[in-house]
Amino acid sequence: MWRDLEPIGRDADTRGYRRYAWTGADADCRAWFKAQADSRGLTYELDRNGNQWAWLGDPLAEGAVITGSHLDSVPDGGAFDGPLGVVSSFAALDELRARGTRFTKPVAITNFGDEEGARFGLACVGSRLASGQLTREAAYELRDGDGVSLPQAMEEAGHDPSTIGPDPERLARIGAFVELHVEQGRALDLSGDRVGIASAIWPHGRWRFDFHGEANHAGTTRLVDRRDPMLTYAETVLAARREAELAGAVATFGKISVEPNAVNAIPSLVRGWLDSRAADQATLDTVVSAIERAAKERAERDGVDLRVVRESFTPVIEFEHALRDEMNKILGGSVPVLGTGAGHDAGILSGAIPTAMLFVRNPTGVSHSPAESAAEDDCVAGVIALADVLEGLACR
Known part of the structure; x- marks a missing residue:
């Protein structure tokens, strides 16, 4: 998966990524996501706000367990911020299928659109629209540096902008959303832990x-x-x-x-x-x-x-303590819990559905840069932790 995703939107000079919302690079990332869903026999869906979903089980059933992240980037961003969560989600599903896991709830992997806000200046547009934190009227006023409006960009990319807006029916069917993300800091590196659980997101x-x-x-x-x-x-x-x-x-x-x-x-x-x-x-x-x-x-x-x-x-976002504690119990009870100054789709959605986050160790703490990194064994540890959490939440 990394090999297929790695060249998309990468600048030849800076070696950083320029995967901006509703551009050619974004379309290529979306095609990659759909191909991953199709190759696994998952039900693929594009929602009214341009967020992608890959379902195992009935998308209309209640109590779904969702994982995933985003594929867009900041200007000259790194490879891991966002994509690690999406790649790890597909890998975790592969791991659970190899275990022969029997799910009692539907499971889905998602790619939320325009998380970084690099093109239109507002972060987490896809999740803000879905949760009603961004109105359709306000979204229509967003423009990029060239004066292109968000609806115009969406239409040029083949998505109908007249459909955007709150998606309460979809959110009401979600029992939990767990987002895995590379840590944007050095707390895990300093503690010597490969994986951590988020406690809260700073107000920003x-x-x-x-x-x-x-x-x-x-x-x-x-x-x-x-x-x-x-x-x-x-x-x-x-x-x-x-x-x-x-x-x-x-x-x-x-x-x-x-x-x-x-x-x-x-x-x-x-x-x-x-x-x-x-x-x-x-x-x-x-x-x-x-x-x-x-x-x-x-x-x-x-x-x-x-x-x-x-x-x-x-504002400050405290992830739901009950879900956070349950995840820690699933993972053995000794996983470090840490706060973060970075915003995420999980934080935006926390006011509408139970959300939580897993962090994977970043050896340098560098993020939003081509120097962003994570060791392969730490990434594998993140996949196993996510698989264990999904199994614990979707099989009870």
């Missing part, structure tokens, strides 16, 4: 900072006469690092857009996107408020107009 959000200045000639405009939004942006980046460090949180400006974006021109607009996360809501609010305050103070000094827009937000 994305904020857009628009710094409006005045375009002018870089060679003839005196420094004292400038209204340079790049200065304000630079100070805000430093403030984000400073405030996050003081609070024990994280804050990152990882994306920037500049107008007119010329070497010999003072910018008229600098737009930067802040991603911030913390262990609790109060800390996150403190950090973001401090960053906004620093940006405002510097903007006033620089003669720059500032506008801040919160584009997305996810």
Whole structure:
């Protein structure tokens, strides 16, 4: 499976992945998923929001046990973030069939669409639509960097965008969703464990900072006469690092857009996107408020107009304790339980259905990068753990 999936959407120069929603690479990933389902005799289904499902058993029966993850990537992302969960799900099903497992509940593997939000700027679009956290009206307003709307992109890829929206009937039939994911951190590497269970996802959000200045000639405009939004942006980046460090949180400006974006021109607009996360809501609010305050103070000094827009937000998510504890019992009771600052479809769906997560050790902690990795024996350990959990949940 890795050999077939490995070349899809991989950039020849960076060696990173560019599997963006509703593009050619995304279509190839979707074709790969369907081929995996067909080769195993599973019932394949594409839901109204473009999420893929591969069913063993009756899709309309109650109490289904679901596993899977996503196949899209961040710009120049790694091979494991998302795909490890999908590949491991098919491998776990193969393992259970080899054991001769008799299921009493339907089991499905899923690929949720546009989890990373790399193209339209909003993470977990597929699961947000299904759970009703993203309305059809709001989804229709999403646009990529070229101005292409989400419905236009879906239509060009052969999916009817008029069908998107909440899917409560489907979610009501799901008894549990277990997502396996490579750990995006080094907790398991430091503890020496191959597999862990998620306790919670930190509250996190994305904020857009628009710094409006005045375009002018870089060679003839005196420094004292400038209204340079790049200065304000630079100070805000430093403030984000400073405030996050003081609070024990994280804050990152990882994306920037500049107008007119010329070497010999003072910018008229600098737009930067802040991603911030913390262990609790109060800390996150403190950090973001401090960053906004620093940006405002510097903007006033620089003669720059500032506008801040919160584009997305996810509160702290505690995975269901009963499901988490049952998984730990299935796995022998000694699996480490750890929190994470990364968002996932399992977190989005947790408000509608019981969800849980398994993490596989990442030896460096690097993620969202071509350097992302996981050892083969750790991946196998993850497959066995997932198979054991699915067997325990779907055969009782």
